[in-house]
Amino acid sequence: MKQKSVLGPVFLIGWLILVAPLYSQEAGNDSTRSAKADSADVLDEAELEKELARQLGLLAGSETDTSATPQQPSAPAISGSVARAGSVLNPRISVIGTFFGSGTGNEAVARTVDIGLSEAEFSFQAYVDPYTKADFFVAFGREREDPFAGPDEEAANLSEYEAELEEGYLTTLALPFSLQIKAGKFLGAFGKLNHLHPHAFNFVDYPRLYINYLGDEGLADRGVSINWLMPNPFDLYQELTLEITSGALGGPAFQGNSKDLLYLLHLKNFFDLNDDTTLEIGLTGMQGPNGIERYRTRIGAVDVTLRWKPLRMNRYKSFEFMLEALLSRYEAGATTISSKALFAFLRYQLGRRWFLGARYDYSEFPDDNQRREKAYSAILSFYTSEFQKVELQYQRGLPAWGDAFNRILLRVVFVMGAHGAHKY
Amino acid sequence: MKSLMIRRMAIMAFTVSGLMTLQGPAVAAKKLFVVTTIPDLASIAEAVGGDHVETFAIAKGYQDPHFVDPKPSYMIKLQKADLFVQVGLDLELGWVPSLLDGARNPNILPGAKGYVDASENVPLLEIPAGDPTQLRAQGDIHVYGNPHYWLDPLRGKIIADNIHRALVRLRPEWKADFNRNLQSFKSKIDRKTREWIERLQPYSGTPIVAFHNSWPYLEERFPFDIVMFIEPKPGIPPTPKHLVRVIKAMKQNNIRVIIIEPYYSKKSAELVAAKTGAVVVELAGSVGAEPGIDDYFDLFEYNINKLIDAFKQAGIQPRATED
Numbered sequence: 001m002k003q004k005s006v007l008g009p010v011f012l013i014g015w016l017i018l019v020a021p022l023y024s025q026e027a028g029n030d031s032t033r034s035a036k037a038d039s040a041d042v043l044d045e046a047e048l049e050k051e052l053a054r055q056l057g058l059l060a061g062s063e064t065d066t067s068a069t070p071q072q073p074s075a076p077a078i079s080g081s082v083a084r085a086g087s088v089l090n091p092r093i094s095v096i097g098t099f100f101g102s103g104t105g106n107e108a109v110a111r112t113v114d115i116g117l118s119e120a121e122f123s124f125q126a127y128v129d130p131y132t133k134a135d136f137f138v139a140f141g142r143e144r145e146d147p148f149a150g151p152d153e154e155a156a157n158l159s160e161y162e163a164e165l166e167e168g169y170l171t172t173l174a175l176p177f178s179l180q181i182k183a184g185k186f187l188g189a190f191g192k193l194n195h196l197h198p199h200a201f202n203f204v205d206y207p208r209l210y211i212n213y214l215g216d217e218g219l220a221d222r223g224v225s226i227n228w229l230m231p232n233p234f235d236l237y238q239e240l241t242l243e244i245t246s247g248a249l250g251g252p253a254f255q256g257n258s259k260d261l262l263y264l265l266h267l268k269n270f271f272d273l274n275d276d277t278t279l280e281i282g283l284t285g286m287q288g289p290n291g292i293e294r295y296r297t298r299i300g301a302v303d304v305t306l307r308w309k310p311l312r313m314n315r316y317k318s319f320e321f322m323l324e325a326l327l328s329r330y331e332a333g334a335t336t337i338s339s340k341a342l343f344a345f346l347r348y349q350l351g352r353r354w355f356l357g358a359r360y361d362y363s364e365f366p367d368d369n370q371r372r373e374k375a376y377s378a379i380l381s382f383y384t385s386e387f388q389k390v391e392l393q394y395q396r397g398l399p400a401w402g403d404a405f406n407r408i409l410l411r412v413v414f415v416m417g418a419h420g421a422h423k424y
Numbered sequence: 425m426k427s428l429m430i431r432r433m434a435i436m437a438f439t440v441s442g443l444m445t446l447q448g449p450a451v452a453a454k455k456l457f458v459v460t461t462i463p464d465l466a467s468i469a470e471a472v473g474g475d476h477v478e479t480f481a482i483a484k485g486y487q488d489p490h491f492v493d494p495k496p497s498y499m500i501k502l503q504k505a506d507l508f509v510q511v512g513l514d515l516e517l518g519w520v521p522s523l524l525d526g527a528r529n530p531n532i533l534p535g536a537k538g539y540v541d542a543s544e545n546v547p548l549l550e551i552p553a554g555d556p557t558q559l560r561a562q563g564d565i566h567v568y569g570n571p572h573y574w575l576d577p578l579r580g581k582i583i584a585d586n587i588h589r590a591l592v593r594l595r596p597e598w599k600a601d602f603n604r605n606l607q608s609f610k611s612k613i614d615r616k617t618r619e620w621i622e623r624l625q626p627y628s629g630t631p632i633v634a635f636h637n638s639w640p641y642l643e644e645r646f647p648f649d650i651v652m653f654i655e656p657k658p659g660i661p662p663t664p665k666h667l668v669r670v671i672k673a674m675k676q677n678n679i680r681v682i683i684i685e686p687y688y689s690k691k692s693a694e695l696v697a698a699k700t701g702a703v704v705v706e707l708a709g710s711v712g713a714e715p716g717i718d719d720y721f722d723l724f725e726y727n728i729n730k731l732i733d734a735f736k737q738a739g740i741q742p743r744a745t746e747d
Contacts, residue, residue, distance in 0.1 A: 130530065130533075130535070130536075131530075133525070171525070173525075173528070173530055173533065174530035175528070178503065178528045179528070180528055229499070229500075229503065229526075229528060235497075235500050236497075236500075237496040237497050237499065237500055239496070268496075270495070270496040270497060272495065272497045275484070278495060278497075280496075309493065311484050311486065311487045312484075312486045312487065312686065312687060313687060313689070314487060314488060314491055314493075314687070315488060315491055315687070316689055352661055352689070353661070385659070385660075386518075386659075387560065
């Protein structure tokens with residue numbers, strides 16, 4: 001065990017020694033831009049033409065005659081619209097690779113050391129027309145053992161990559177009353193973490209709360225999501241989301257059946273405490289079938305995120321605190337099992353490229369509140385640039401069954417292409 | 425929990441409404457509400473729009489415009505905006521798309537009437553040649569060219585034209601006012617620019633070192649030369665090896681001034697200065713970077729003053745102005 005837990009840091013140090021001096025690729029925000037961004041409607045006629053086209057529903061993107069720029073005769077035609085040949089009409093494409101290494105002590109897993117590419121995620125994003133936008137995320141991933149679940153020979157020896165549609169949805173852009181509708185398969189509006197892809201997490205593994213209640217990859221179900229930016233006299237950001245999904249992909253707490261659906265309601269409240277500090281408080285309620293006859297599971301959850309990042313030196317210093325907690329009521333015939341789970345995460349930025357984090361996990365199980373899992377993690381992250389990060393995580397796990405174990409996880413996430421901004 | 429939240433909301437409500445100073449839709453019913461990504465664009469929009477506009481800039485002047493957090497509260501501003509103006513050229517790629525997606529305001533989306541890409545018709549510098557997919561190997565390179573073009577006052581006139589077109593498009597009935605404002609903005613720029621160039625003329629050709637490549641447009645307009653950067657490649661933090669090279673070059677060529685943006689750590693620049701006896705001067709990258717830089721004219725006034733002070737402090741002798 002001792003030997004194995006040393007592997008992780010060895011990976012990281014080796015990686016840093018090999019690659020750190022070469023890190024000269026930090027870089028900016030280059031990528032394809034919306035082709036319809038810069039039409040130069042200089043002449044009134046051109047404007048009129050556009051206006052008419054818009055009225056006729058022919059839209060907006062049609063480039064007006066850019067040669068007609070009498071107001072700026074001195075300006076050469078090298079304005080913003082220098083397009084990448086051939087890619088103008090393609091969606092925005094990016095590939096995100098995740099390299100993974102782990103060393104696990106005890107006999108918690110069959111494969112105590114593991115290394116390799118764990119996932120390649122392809123994303124495609126574009127406006128469909130003036131009214132909608134589409135996003136697709138396809139991942140090729142390799143399943144791994146979960147040390148909390150005990151050794152799993154089959155998973156340990158899987159070496160094939162399986163393709164999966166992580167998300168694929170259409171979003172409306174122009175509905176009245178600040179409404180927005182999303183339809184397809186998407187990451188549900190549960191808590192704070194769920195709508196992020198795991199490569200964007202500031203730790204390597206999913207918190208136990210997610211794995212034990214919503215599934216190995218969080219709540220990613222197919223259906224419809226309607227959200228409403230609630231107008232209020234204080235100009236506060238309050239967003240109410242209602243999701244109706246199949247329930248088939250809802251994870252351990254839910255099992256879809258053909259007669260019931262999963263309903264989720266999320267209220268997001270966002271406050272600017274001052275220029276440098278923000279607070280987000282989210283409330284989630286959900287209910288859906290749990291696979292036992294016609295019974296249901298109900299979950300109530302709260303998420304709190306506090307962020308501090310001074311505007312002036314925003315690349316050097318920051319602090320983040322995140323807490324998510326849930327209560328679950330799982331109906332099983334005559335009895336209802338109440339259980340709970342939570343995780344808390346802290347992250348402090350040490351310097352421009354270094355972050356130190358800590359996470360605590362506590363989780364019961366939807367159908368068993370007598371057993372619990374706990375985990376303590378410490379995470380060190382190094383950002384080589386905006387497009388690559390290296391994370392090293394130590395974790396002490398106290399599984400519900402079996403002995404406590406120690407493990408070291410290493411992850412390198414790298415991005416190619418124009419990956420859109422993540423939500424704040 | 426609930427009562428705490430309500431209390432927080434109430435506190436926030438006061439703060440927010442205090443800060444907003446009447447930008448709500450009720451008051452904005454007549455004025456156009458213009459949201460811009462950086463304060464410089466807001467200042468130009470104010471100059472052209474005059475009393476007909478109310479502006480809000482998302483980034484602060486002392487903030488790195490490449491890295492702004494897309495806070496949901498900005499979506500509320502964008503939701504109410506009549507006009508949205510961005511620098512473009514992918515400068516804001518990391519934060520504007522998600523704000524626009526969340527704002528649910530189709531009137532300000534790219535291509536719509538209330539959208540302005542201020543880079544339109546602006547002649548750009550440093551458009552990289554070669555295969556764009558290989559560019560990240562060069563560091564923080566912008567595919568479309570260097571995006572800091574607002575740091576040339578004459579290009580500011582083109583920005584003003586772009587905003588003017590959009591304002592007229594939205595409120596043709598105020599066209600005469602917008603035209604008048606635009607003309608007076610342009611002639612003031614012309615007058616002031618001549619003045620600024622004259623003041624720097626005695627130091628024409630003075631070589632200086634910059635921290636990051638934010639200043640090519642300022643350098644092109646005004647008579648000084650940026651010969652080296654403290655960053656080894658744009659966006660890459662300085663390495664000791666590169667600093668040694670910079671120090672050597674500065675000593676050999678007698679370079680005595682280093683300029684830096686307010687949002688970068690001054691540590692490495694000061695280190696180099698200590699080794700070479702150079703003066704480190706913090707220039708403003710945007711309106712609002714320092715107190716007193718309240719509009720687009722103040723921005724250049726401040727930077728020119730700072731540069732001249734630095735040249736004097738570094739003991740650079742002004743030359744006769746006949747060249």
